[in-house]
Amino acid sequence: MAQESVTQNTQTIMDGHEDEHVSSKNMLGPLLCWAVVFADIGTSVYYTPGILYQTVQGLAGFFVFLTMSVFILLALKYAEVTHRFPQGGGVVTVAAQAINPWFGAIGGMFILVDYFLTAAISSLSGILYLSVVFPAIGGMPLALFITVGVLILLGVLNWVGISESAKVSLVGAVVAFFSNIAILVTVFTHMSLGQIFELIPEMFKSHTLTPLSFLAGFAGSFLAFSGLESISQLSPVMKQPHKKVAGIALTLVVLTIGLTSPMLTIFSTLLLPDAARSEVQSAQIISLLAGHWGGQILQTEVAISASALLIFASNTAIIGAYHVFIALSRMEFLPSVILQRNKMRGTPHISIALATGIPIIILFLVWGQINILGEMYAFGLLGAFALTCLGLDIVRGRELRRARSQKRTARIVAALPAEEHKATEVHDLMKSNVQPAVTTEHGNIGGQVSEVDEAGTLWFKINFGLGILTTVLVVVAWGTNLITKPLATAFGLGVTAIGMSIAYYNHTRHQKEGKVPVPVVVTHIRDTYPDTTLAVLTAGNPHNGAVIRAAINNADEHTPIIFLYLAGKRPRQVAPRMMEIIDPYLDDQDAKDTFSKAEALAIKAKVPNRTYVYLQEEPELATQIWQSIHPRDTLVAIEDDAQFKDINPDRVRYELTPEGKVAHLLKRW
Numbered sequence: 291m292a293q294e295s296v297t298q299n300t301q302t303i304m305d306g307h308e309d310e311h312v313s314s315k316n317m318l319g320p321l322l323c324w325a326v327v328f329a330d331i332g333t334s335v336y337y338t339p340g341i342l343y344q345t346v347q348g349l350a351g352f353f354v355f356l357t358m359s360v361f362i363l364l365a366l367k368y369a370e371v372t373h374r375f376p377q378g379g380g381v382v383t384v385a386a387q388a389i390n391p392w393f394g395a396i397g398g399m400f401i402l403v404d405y406f407l408t409a410a411i412s413s414l415s416g417i418l419y420l421s422v423v424f425p426a427i428g429g430m431p432l433a434l435f436i437t438v439g440v441l442i443l444l445g446v447l448n449w450v451g452i453s454e455s456a457k458v459s460l461v462g463a464v465v466a467f468f469s470n471i472a473i474l475v476t477v478f479t480h481m482s483l484g485q486i487f488e489l490i491p492e493m494f495k496s497h498t499l500t501p502l503s504f505l506a507g508f509a510g511s512f513l514a515f516s517g518l519e520s521i522s523q524l525s526p527v528m529k530q531p532h533k534k535v536a537g538i539a540l541t542l543v544v545l546t547i548g549l550t551s552p553m554l555t556i557f558s559t560l561l562l563p564d565a566a567r568s569e570v571q572s573a574q575i576i577s578l579l580a581g582h583w584g585g586q587i588l589q590t591e592v593a594i595s596a597s598a599l600l601i602f603a604s605n606t607a608i609i610g611a612y613h614v615f616i617a618l619s620r621m622e623f624l625p626s627v628i629l630q631r632n633k634m635r636g637t638p639h640i641s642i643a644l645a646t647g648i649p650i651i652i653l654f655l656v657w658g659q660i661n662i663l664g665e666m667y668a669f670g671l672l673g674a675f676a677l678t679c680l681g682l683d684i685v686r687g688r689e690l691r692r693a694r695s696q697k698r699t700a701r702i703v704a705a706l707p708a709e710e711h712k713a714t715e716v717h718d719l720m721k722s723n724v725q726p727a728v729t730t731e732h733g734n735i736g737g738q739v740s741e742v743d744e745a746g747t748l749w750f751k752i753n754f755g756l757g758i759l760t761t762v763l764v765v766v767a768w769g770t771n772l773i774t775k776p777l778a779t780a781f782g783l784g785v786t787a788i789g790m791s792i793a794y795y796n797h798t799r800h801q802k803e804g805k806v807p808v809p810v811v812v813t814h815i816r817d818t819y820p821d822t823t824l825a826v827l828t829a830g831n832p833h834n835g836a837v838i839r840a841a842i843n844n845a846d847e848h849t850p851i852i853f854l855y856l857a858g859k860r861p862r863q864v865a866p867r868m869m870e871i872i873d874p875y876l877d878d879q880d881a882k883d884t885f886s887k888a889e890a891l892a893i894k895a896k897v898p899n900r901t902y903v904y905l906q907e908e909p910e911l912a913t914q915i916w917q918s919i920h921p922r923d924t925l926v927a928i929e930d931d932a933q934f935k936d937i938n939p940d941r942v943r944y945e946l947t948p949e950g951k952v953a954h955l956l957k958r959w
Contacts, residue, residue: 317529318456323539325460326524326606326868328546330408331517332466333603336596337415338514339555340565340572341664346507348496348563351556353511358552360767361515363760364675365540366753367682371522373532374685379871380522381674381681382617388681390810392793395623397677398614399789401519403670403782405611408516409604409649411663413437413444416600418573418660422581422593428570434658438650444605445646448612451637456527456868462599469592470550473576476584477557489560509672509770513664514551516671517603518543522678523610526866554579573660604649609869611645612638620876622800622807623793668771669782676768679761686754693750806890808882811875812903819852819901820959824921826934827855827884828909833927836950838888841925842895843947844954849922850899853888854915855881857906875904913937916955924955 318326342350375383381401386394414437421428427436478486497503521536521543529535558566558575565571565578577596581589616638619628632639656662772779800807825841827834841851857878866872875881885902892900905911913936916924926934928944928951939955946952 318524318527318535319529320535320538320542322456322460323521323524323528323535324542324546325463326456327517327520327539327543328463328467329459329599330520330603330606331515331543331547332463332470332550333412333415333596333600334514334516335470335551335554336419336576336600337411337573337660337664338511338551339558340569340575341513341661342507342510342555343559343563343566343572344661344664345510346497346503348493348560349499349507350511350559350566351552352493353507354514354555355552356508357511357514358548360512360760360763361518361547362544363756364515364518364679364764365544367679367757367760368518368521369533369536369540371678371682372525372528372536374682375522376525376528376532377872378523378526378866378869379617379873380519381678382614382871384522384678384681384685386621388684391621391623393677393681395618395621395790395793396786397674397681398618398623399786400670400673400677400782402611402614402789403785404516404519404667404674405607405614405645405670406648406652406785407663407667407670408607409441409611409645410652411660411667412600412607413440413604413649414653414658414660414663415573416440416597416604418570419577419593419600420597421570422574422577423590430658434653437653437658440601441604441608441646441650441653444601444608445642447605448608448642448646449632449635449637449639451635459602462595462602465595466599467546467550469580469588469595470554470576472588473580473584473592474550474553474557476580476588477561480583489556492560493556505766505770506774509668509767509774512672512675512767513667514555515547516667519674519678520606520610523613523869523871526870526872527868569659569661606869608642608645608649611648612641613869613871615641615644617871617873617876618789618793620873622796624789625792625796662777665775666778666781668768668775669778670785672764672768672771673782675764676761679757679764683754683757683761686750686757690750690754804890806886806893808885808889808902810902811885812901813875813905819850820920820922821849822919822921822923823849823851824916824919824924825851825853825888826909826912826924826926827853829856829858829878830880831927833929833950833952834884835887836947836952837925837927838884838891839947839949840945840952840954842888842891842897843945844923845892845895845897847898850901851892851897852901852903852919852921853885854903854905854912855884856909856911857881857904858908860906874906878904909934910936920957920959922957922959924957926953926955927951928953 338354339350342353346353371380371384375387377383381397382394385397414433417433417437417440418428421433427433521540525532525536554576558579562575562579562582565575571578574593577589577593580592615624615628618624619626619641628641628644629638630640631637652663652666656666797807823841823844825837827837838853841853845851857874860874881904885904888900888902905915912926912934916934916937924934924937924939934955937955939957941956943954943956944951945954
């Protein structure tokens with residue numbers, strides 16, 4: 291049994307059952323989820339037309355329309371991410387589960403690059419839009435200094451602990467959406483249908499479309515859809531069922547963005563080409579479009595609402611960044627000092643300082659030139675998109691293989707004489723690693739049989755194919771930007787290299803201190819593992835060492851060991867905060883120390899096949915897991931064997947270790 295690459299993160303909402311200790315009134319429904327995402331992604335239209343115009347001129351709107359199709363495919367994948375990974379974390383969680391934790395760390399670096407630039411470009415753009423109303427603040431370096439002041443203020447507010455509210459997002463998102471619709475209605479009422487259609491050939495007059503420019507425009511226009519990743523960060527605060535809520539929310543996002551972003555880009559770049567060429571006016575272009583066709587009142591309203599929403603998006607990026615810093619630190623990739631909280635407010639002041647300070651440094655380095663910030667943007671955004679898409683494809687592929695294995699087993703059983711059905715069914719079920727459902731009050735602990743069933747459907751196969759197509763398109767866009775946007779590549783690779791160097795240093799230091807990190811921790815039991823050794827460990831148990839040592843002593847190269855840690859129910863007393871990554875395992879120091887000891891002994895004994903399972907359940911659940919896994923040997927501390935009285939072995943033998951006596955519950959299935 292090869293060690294599976296599965297999630298490092300554990301959920302407090304398990305198998306669709308919301309923790310009864312967390313009030314559902316604080317959870318977000320479809321409308322509020324739409325508001326949070328639209329308040330992020332909807333701000334891109336305020337600066338994207340001007341930035342895109344610098345490279346593709348009048349074709350900016352064409353490329354936004356073109357990329358809209360990929361955006362829809364991406365939305366389908368991110369909707370699935372929200373219900374497959376309800377603990378949040380987005381690319382960090384997906385990459386860690388699908389590939390391994392190091393790829394989760396790389397994904398974390400990618401999304402941090404995106405957050406840094408989002409905070410910088412959104413706050414600067416917000417001030418430039420406000421300068422439409424107050425022209426005195428629009429010049430450099432005053433606009434830069436005001437932007438830095440805004441970022442410092444946002445950092446202070448996060449330090450104080452004033453959290454972002456989805457209801458405030460709703461107000462801002464609704465105002466921004468209807469403002470955009472008002473602009474479009476105004477333009478349409480001032481132009482005939484024929485004049486509007488004349489804009490289509492006008493797009494292609496100013497720029498020759500070659501294969502290279504086509505790829506560059508396609509890749510660059512993804513900037514118009516930055517913010518989609520926010521939906522995956524909302525999973526812990528999303529109402530159940532995640533699949534339905536995320537589906538409705540992203541449908542609303544696609545509709546509202548689709549109705550506004552492409553047309554606003556076309557109108558602003560083709561009807562106001564002089565403004566699009568100007569570095570300052572291009573960062574105010576949607577407000578100027580409103581003023582050109584709707585008058586001073588609409589221009590002022592759009593400028594103020596855009597400014598507020600852009601600054602709000604900057605704050606969202608700061609919140610997302612410091613939660614990613616915290617997650618990577620809890621995963622022991624970044625120094626533990628990042629986890630420190632100040633005694634006065636109880637907020638993670640160091641991670642907040644990093645999330646605020648780095649965008650400020652970036653702003654000073656480019657001296658407030660928004661077009662340069664746009665050029666730097668592509669690396670982290672598309673890197674996070676690509677890694678998330680690839681990770682989800684890998685997870686889907688595993689389920690498809692399990693579904694095919696299940697069908698093969700069913701065909702073999704059906705072809706046998708009736709009297710051989712039962713014996714063969716059990717044998718081949720174990721052989722193919724597909725187990726029956728074991729339903730308990732906690733949900734389907736025995737495995738996601740429903741997911742396996744779903745993987746055999748025609749829709750799943752179509753979705754799988756579309757997902758691979760999406761991944762290819764995103765990777766092509768990312769690869770193109772790596773070549774055509776050298777500044778973005780240099781900045782993104784630089785930040786990622788620094789972050790991964792720190793991660794490697796931390797990893798090495800922990801190993802020297804005797805803390806051996808566990809490569810992968812499983813948080814769901816999905817398959818039957820026949821002929822395995824199951825070592826049951828429980829929270830705070832002084833005899834866990836005896837169980838670990840006995841399992842290692844009896845290991846051989848052909849018998850995999852499953853180290854199962856049952857943490858007990860520790861209900862969360864407060865609702866999770868927006869953008870927070872819920873990860874009980876990484877907060878459980880006893881579990882991490884126990885697994886670290888097991889990993890160190892396994893490496894020393896050269897045990898090749900080992901899996902670590904962490905569940906927030908009581909020890910009594912071990913019986914149901916035993917029935918699901920079908921282990922050959924189950925090890926429990928003799929002092930605790932009364933807790934496992936319902937396990938029905940064929941025989942029991944005892945082993946004495948320096949750390950205590952262990953019972954071997956042996957079973958031939």
